[in-house]
Amino acid sequence: MSKRLDFPPQKLVNLEDGRKLILGMNGELQILDNNLLPLQDKKIPFPTTISHSSVSSDKLFAFWIDLELMIARMAAFNLNEDIPNGPSRSELRSELKNLEIDSFKGAIWSHSLDSEPLAIVSNGEFIFFTTWKRGIYCIDHDSNEIWRIPSIKWNNKIIESHLIIKMYLNESELVVWTKGSEWAKIDFNNGNLIEQGEFEFLHSLDRVYYFDNKILLCSVDGHISWIEDYDISNSLSIKEKGPVNYALWDSETDSWRLCVWRKDIMWSKSSIQTKNRNEIGKSIFKHEGEWMVLDNSGNFSKHLE
Numbered sequence: 170m171s172k173r174l175d176f177p178p179q180k181l182v183n184l185e186d187g188r189k190l191i192l193g194m195n196g197e198l199q200i201l202d203n204n205l206l207p208l209q210d211k212k213i214p215f216p217t218t219i220s221h222s223s224v225s226s227d228k229l230f231a232f233w234i235d236l237e238l239m240i241a242r243m244a245a246f247n248l249n250e251d252i253p254n255g256p257s258r259s260e261l262r263s264e265l266k267n268l269e270i271d272s273f274k275g276a277i278w279s280h281s282l283d284s285e286p287l288a289i290v291s292n293g294e295f296i297f298f299t300t301w302k303r304g305i306y307c308i309d310h311d312s313n314e315i316w317r318i319p320s321i322k323w324n325n326k327i328i329e330s331h332l333i334i335k336m337y338l339n340e341s342e343l344v345v346w347t348k349g350s351e352w353a354k355i356d357f358n359n360g361n362l363i364e365q366g367e368f369e370f371l372h373s374l375d376r377v378y379y380f381d382n383k384i385l386l387c388s389v390d391g392h393i394s395w396i397e398d399y400d401i402s403n404s405l406s407i408k409e410k411g412p413v414n415y416a417l418w419d420s421e422t423d424s425w426r427l428c429v430w431r432k433d434i435m436w437s438k439s440s441i442q443t444k445n446r447n448e449i450g451k452s453i454f455k456h457e458g459e460w461m462v463l464d465n466s467g468n469f470s471k472h473l474e
Contacts, residue, residue, distance in 0.1 A: 173205055174467030180415075181452035181463045182224045189454070190248060191463075192219055196233065198252060205456065205469055214246065214255040214273055221298075224248070225291040228277070228310060232286035232298075238262065241286060243298075244279035245312070251275070278312045288336040290343070297343050297357065299333050305345070307360060316360040324367060325349035335377040346377045350386065352399075368401050370394060378425075380418035385425060387413040395425065395436070405438065417453045419460070426453050426472055428462060433473045444473050 176197045182190040188208070189201040196215035200208045215233040222231040227248045234241040238261065246252050253274045273279045284300035291297065295315060299305045307315040323331045330349030337344050343357040353365035372388035379385070386394045391409035394401070411430025419426050424437035428450025435442040448464035453472055455461070460472040 173201075173207075173469055174199070174463075176211060176467065177465055178451050178463055178467055179218065181454055182222075183454060184224070184227055184248060186227075190224060190229070192222060194218055198229070198246075200248065209251070212252045212254055214244075214252050214275060215242075216256055216258045216261045221286055221289045223289045223291040223296065225296075226293050226310065228291075230289060230291055230296050230298075232282070232289065234285060235261075241282040241284070241300075242273070242279055243282055243286065244273045245277040245310070246273075246275060247277055280312070287333045288345075290336045290338055292338055295357065297336060297338075299336065299345075301332070305343075305355070305360070307357065318355070318360040318362075321345070321353050321362070321365070323347055323349065323351045325351055330373075334374060337377075337379055339379070339381075344379075346374065348374050350374045366399065368396070370401075376413055376416075378413075378416040378418075380420075383418060383425075385413070385416050387416070391429070393427075407436065407441065409434075414450055415453050426460060428453060428472075433462065435473055442473060446470070 177194040179192045179194050184190055187203045191199045196213045196218050197211045199211040202208050217233050217235050219231045220234050222229060229246045229248055232243050255273050282300060284303045287299050287301060289298040294309060296308050302320060304317055304319045306317045309315060327349060330347060332348045333345055334348050335346040341357060342363060343355040345353045350370040351367040354363040356363055370386050372392045374386055375389040376387040382398045384396050389412045391411055393407050393413060395405040409429045414428045416425055416427045422437060424435050427434040431446055431449055433444045433446060448466045450462040450464050452463045462470055462472050
């Protein structure tokens with residue numbers, strides 16, 4: 170494996186021109202070129218880790234939250250422009266004490282939030298996000314509100330089962346998933362509820378991955394179910410020793426490629442291939458025809474090799 174990063178990564182995002190955006194565990198941002206080499210020094214615009222983010226049209230839309238200081242912020246950055254370093258936590262604490270907190274340096278716009286952010290997704294026109302007990306919002310890339318809807322009424326009454334853990338876009342629908350394995354489809358043009366339902370996934374839902382009609386439901390303790398067309402009666406399931414850190418559909422082999430706890434997996438309907446790895450895979454991506462993994466130590470290596 171080759172060491173390329175000097176900070177622990179949180180995830181990798183493909184940009185439109187082949188560049189890669191790396192988000193670090195401590196709020197770092199760095200863009201790599203087509204050879205996976207840094208185009209610039211890492212920058213830290215946020216004083217803590219980025220809790221949720223989405224990238225569209227070479228813009229980063231991101232949340233950070235500091236529970237100790239009771240602050241939550243949302244900001245947008247143009248990834249084609251230099252992003253300056255922001256305040257440290259000690260500087261932020263001083264700004265709060267003196268009531269001088271302002272916008273993030275280099276941000277297109279930024280806002281304070283009055284509730285904890287839970288999920289975000291975006292496309293070339295809009296940004297969709299939700300915060301705790303504040304419903305779902307749709308804004309444009311300039312932060313103008315398009316619509317908002319109140320919190321969806323879910324059937325599951327178990328504590329925290331109603332918390333939204335994933336939002337994604339499928340054609341003209343915004344799809345929302347909760348910890349209690351309930352889902353809702355929303356018309357993203359106007360916020361109208363199209364349909365909702367639930368699955369008997371007998372575990373607390375931690376992550377959801379999708380491609381077209383294929384969906385992976387993942388629990389934090391390693392239970393994974395593969396469903397298609399929202400039909401759980403024909404689902405496939407496996408159990409791993411740890412959570413899924415990342416998953417991506419491989420159309421060439423009709424399989425899911427996963428990074429689980431210190432393990433790579435390729436899972437098709439007819440077989441499953443696994444290989445242990447020394448570090449924890451954080452992101453899977455395709456580079457020059459090869460499936461690659463970025464691990465928690467900042468190394469790049471081939472998936473399943």
